[in-house]
Amino acid sequence: MRGLSQRVQAMKPSATVAVNARALELRRQGVDLVALTAGEPDFDTPEHVKEAARRALLAGKTKYAPPAGIPELREALAEKFRRENGLGVKPEETLVTVGGKQALFNLFQAILDPGDEVIVLAPYWVSYPEMVRFAGGVPVEVETRPEEGFIPDPERVQRAITPRTKALVVNSPNNPTGAVYPKEVLEALARLALEHDFYLVSDEIYEHLIYEGEHFSPGTLAPEHTITVNGAAKAFAMTGWRIGYACGPKAVIQAMANVSSQSTTSPDTIAQWATLEALTNRESSQAFIAMAREAYRRRRDLLLSGLASLGLKAVRPSGAFYVLLDTSPFAPDEIRAAERLLEAGVAVVPGTDFAAYGHVRLSYATSEAQLQKALERFAEALSRAQV
Template sequence: MLSERILQVQPSATLEITARARAMRAAGEDVCSFAAGEPDFDTPAFIREAVKTALDQGKTRYGPAAGELVLRRAIAEKFRQDNGLSYTPEQILVTNGCKQALYNLIQVMIQPGDEVLIPAPYWVSYPEMVRLAGGRPVVIPTERATGYKLTPEQLAEAVTPRSRLLILNSPNNPTGAVYQREELQALAEAILRHDLWVISDEIYEKLVYDGAEHLSIAALGEEIYARTLVCNGFAKAYAMTGWRVGYGAGSPEIIAAAANLQGHSTSNVCTFAQYGALAALQGPQAELHRMRQVFGERRRLMCDALAQMPGLGLAPPAGAFYIWVDIRATGLNSVQFCQQVLEQYQVALVPGRAFGDDQHVRLSYATDHTTIAKGMARLAQYLGHLAPLSVGDGKR
């Protein structure tokens, strides 16, 4: 007999599509996948070497549930240098990826029936995490006209007496939107006015393009700092997705509660992996910059190709490694679109329904130039096939 809470949780559409694409490849099909949300680069060599050294030094035992002190100190220094934020090691929790930081914080913040405000499109796990905590996700749709960003007016309209928390993600998955200082300032004022807390998911902070800058909402003053919980990790910027090292930072009381929860669930993050994360922070950053430059080139290649295709609309992303594509002119919903292009043209995309918007699809450009060129040509062929078929009549 399964519990009510797990029956409410939907499986991850991104993992489903990725698994389907892998199965087709295993069967010998030539699939161009733009589904996975992870870099295709190897983890930089100096990080791998640091873990080998840690293993040789016997860093293989249990550690503090909150994380190795040396790593928490390094994360605190990273916050100071990169984000202008002052945290002590006691305000930092090292977690099994950024995902566990988000999960733990939602669990310790939310009472049954509390409302959590989530701008859409959103990362697929936010609503499910809220449901698992007994909360109610309140989805706030955003539009291409505002760059898929939440406005203070939308936030104010969604607030009720049960509203407890806002989840903010910048740079955003799936849209690539990056909030500017004045936009964050206006949101911060609304958050404080309505007595909300905010979880700021900043996992893509290092991946910004064309002069865009990442700014943490927590850096906009003492009041909003006190009301913000920042989540981040090493997966995206350092190509360390499989290492499962992330972190959360914020109020000492809340971080201590989240560490207590972690102590009774997973306990400490893999000890030697934490020394790889330490090396990532303290070592040379040239490889990070190189990967970001390559992502920027791929972004231009894919955006240029998509902009020439009939029936598609997009707002060029300023960060992360995704493009959020409007398909409403095709008359198909996102699941139909993705199923057809995968089965007929062997191109794997992720349906926007998983992100709270069934009129869009997500493409990841975390793949090589050859795959992008081939996949874009196939997608153009697919759209050309659709073109004579009453495109945009909404009846398909």
């Protein structure tokens, strides 16, 4: 009778978390390693946000919060979604979660029955298909291609729709490709959701990290079909604070909150008050975002020019802080290439679990000095591979 459940045994651990943990452990052991693995800003949380957390502590705001989030933050979220995304939502149509990851996890638990299909655009963030499977759903991959800039083809998506299609997941700016989907493409995908009556899950966690192009929220076109997911982690360098948020149809949001009520109860109360400051102190927060975005832009350009000088191929990302690198000059497959780069002193994430075969993901959320060192080590690994 004893043992683990089949659904837990079938779930793979997050590849990005595992690789980053390995890199951190090697560093702790004294290994001189450049880690291009972490999907988190290397900047500290802005001081005005930390000060808000201190105020909350001093004010004794340390008790349980409602499962859907403190009312003040939900009101601020409704205003944020209206102002920045053009989404006419009410506070009761918003939800605060333990990171954006919990928002997605709760969503799939709330909407999926066994056998329901969810279309995911490959390459994809590693957790989407695992969350779908854990909820009893079936992930259906639709490829995006390097030669097309990893931009989805709506006709390709349409061909994947079946009577069992329950949802389509879009992520723009994208992890791991850095692609920013054009407005007309997102509009076409939203029309598919309307025509075929399925949910559109729009993961917009990187919305403030766009270097070319503009952000567009497809929920403006299909509000009753779209659940928009976001969070404080990337924009405000609050990864460890674990605050995500979402908005969408009231019944779906309430169902997601019900899942929270039986799991985490609520997100961290102090972190919610800090996030309220991040959203409402717009002058300080926008200054921080602009500073970080410009730093990432410089780092991206440094990394891309260095890779090009070595004859290495990568599709130019327009957002987020990732580059997918073609690994064919290093090894026959992305796993062996990642191993050879690690031997050269650079930790990267193999594209396998992203469905980015023949690629590794590089995160440029690190200093320019570290990126320059990584490029030097790429050159060393390349010379060894060509011997």
